[in-house]
Amino acid sequence: MSHAEPVAPAAGGTARASWRSHHVVEWTAVIVALALRLPFVAIPAGPDEAGFLQVAGQWSPGGGSLYGSYWVDRPPLLITLFQIADSTGGLVALRLIGCVAVAATIVLSARAAGIVAGPRASAWTAITTAALLVAPGLGTQEISGELLAAPFVAGGLLALVQAERARDPRWPSFVGGVAGTCAVLVKQNLVDVAVFATVLVVAMRWFGRRDRSARPQVRIGYLVAGVVTTVVIASVWVLARGTSPLDVFHAMYAFRVQAARTISEGGGLAHARPRAALLAWAWVSSGLALLTVAVAVTAPRWRRSPVMVALAATIAFDAVSVAAGGAYWFHYLIQMIVPLAVAIGVLAARTSRVATGAALTAFVLAGAPAVLQVSDVPSSSTGEQIGTAIAASSRPGDTLTTLYGQPQVNLAAGLASPYPHLWSLPVKTLDPRLTELDSLLAGPDAPTWLLVTDRIRSWGLDTSRTRRLIAARYHRVARHNGHTIFLLDGVRRPPPVIGGAETAPRRDGKQKTP
Structure with missing residues (x-):
């Protein structure tokens, strides 16, 4: 059997029982992750949470700056999500939106792995995703752009995997384009879906895999249509709020280049190096490093699987993206969770002992501190x-x-x-x-x-x-x-x-x- 193909499920009732049991694992992972997050819904706001809530709460035409009266180098969908939180209860509502994002990321990631390699992959991915999304060392308690973008990344990967295996890939491809663009409109460097889609198309042609659709260009066309549709809707939205799409684009990208130069010329690198070291330690101590190594060393098992090659390329891109972030905040590492968890789930389902051991170790390294932290919920700052x-x-x-x-x-x-x-x-x-x-x-x-x-x-x-x-x-x-x-x-x-x-x-x- 090719490693690119899903594991064939058992026939009849055995297959249904297998899927039911693994869905129980999936939803148990969701419930446990939410149980570990709910005690923190009312803790004091972090700087980004507080700032984005203030920006979102007054975003309207005529403010004189990028978003109303304030300027921030973030995309409009992120500010819109904070605007929803501000209008429905403020900080607690924001934290509950974060809980929804975590639950959706677990489910969507698990379903993507399940399509590739069956119900065991779904269960392993759910467990790994849940543990990492509550890891204190990854800055997951605060609601960040990376956390809110994660379900869009997971949804985009799921849609593209469905498109790759469907006889009619048009609407899954369109949904993949929409989800991937939404991820970028929440956090501008999370172009994971675009990386995954590009490498998947190239890998399929390189390995001579037959596209199940009659015309591969149709799949690509619908993906692009999803991107364009989302960009047009977002542009109309920001214009209605008094914000220029061109100014938003400048804030998302040109400003980041200018800011990196400012940090370098202003001696900021001396302060960034210790933070980079701490970020590297968080990468190791949370289990993310072990998962990354597990994917790399099992390359002989998946090197001719287009989906796994695309996941590996996405993981590599995420590592570069995190390293290039400059400020090296812990929540940067959340970007790596979805593609790593999906890849590890697929490998564990294919009886890779390395992947299984890495998943179990990461579960302990990420999950144990989250359990211990529940007894020390901060009440003030x-x-x-x-x-x-x-x-x-x-x-x-x-x-x-x-x-x-x-x-x-x-x-x-x-x-x-x-x-x-x-x-x-x-x-x-x-x-x-x-x-x-x-x-x-x-x-x-x-x-x-x-x-x-x-x-x-x-x-x-x-x-x-x-x-x-x-x-x-x-x-x-x-x-x-x-x-x-x-x-x-x-x-x-x-x-x-x-x-x-x-x-x-x-x-x-x-x-x-x-």
Whole structure:
């Protein structure tokens, strides 16, 4: 039997019983994964969660920036998903959407493996996917672009596998194009479906495999049609929200090149190297490295299987994509989960002891910390404490800007920022001399509150004028855990009260600017 073909199921009732038993494993994996995530639905927001919720909540025409009043280098479908969360309950709703994404990724990945190699592959893939999607070392508790894009990647792979084996591949190919494009519109570097589709077509021709469809170009045409349809719908949507598709494209790609140059020239590589080392350790300690090696060393078993070659190429692309990310956040590694889990499931079903051992080891390495973490659910954070204290002291119409990028404080405070950049990287890249920030601080729309993390003269920015403006127009009202809170002169507010904070209300003189 060719390794490219699915494992032939047993006949009659035995086959049905086999599929039922493996579907039980699949749904058990879903239930366990959700049980390990639900205790964390109300934990304090991470910086990306907080920032994207704020961007999404005000995204409307006329804001003056890319997404309403704010600028962020992310695709529109991601902001739309956060907009749905914002309108249906905020942070908890977002975390529940994350649970749905995890469940869908497990099921869709398992079904893709099942089509390739039968019910055993479905079960192994479900177990592996579930364990990795709850691994604390991969940053899976926060809702990231990689997590929300994962079900679209899994759905795209499933559709393309169906198209490869169907006599009428038109609609599965169209769905594959739609799903793959949606993944990119959630996280711009997740072009996994496009990589998989391209290598699958090339591998089928290279190995002389007959396409089950009468005309292979029909399959490709419907795939492209799915891509084009999705791009057109997304363009119409962003135009209706007051955003230019060309500006979005620039933010998704051209900005990333510019930002990489900024990191390199600004000495950011010195800070990136330790994070890269930590990311590499997360890759190893979560079991992802072992799974990657297992796929590589079993190449003689699958080297003439078009689907497995396409999965291996996708895994290789994901590894390069993660390494090229620059900031090296742990959640980058989520990109590798779907193709790795599908490949391992297929290999384990084909009685590869290496793949089976790798899957079991990864299950322990990823799953055990997730179980242990349930007993240590965080109830608060520094950002939430500061934001809550500012909220208690603020009045309607107040605004808050954090230097340089603490969006979780804005979210907890419930205050908008008149500065369009909620994260440090856009500040460094788009406003490196702080011209835009200084104009804001000197003008009539200066924020009521300022929060400075560490010191104003940090992050390698030109802060000389910024420091003078803050000294001239603001006074310090509190310090907490390395953060300094300033209030605009002439504005009377009670000093924020934070547990363990050093409060410093203005009396007659100015406070020294850090």
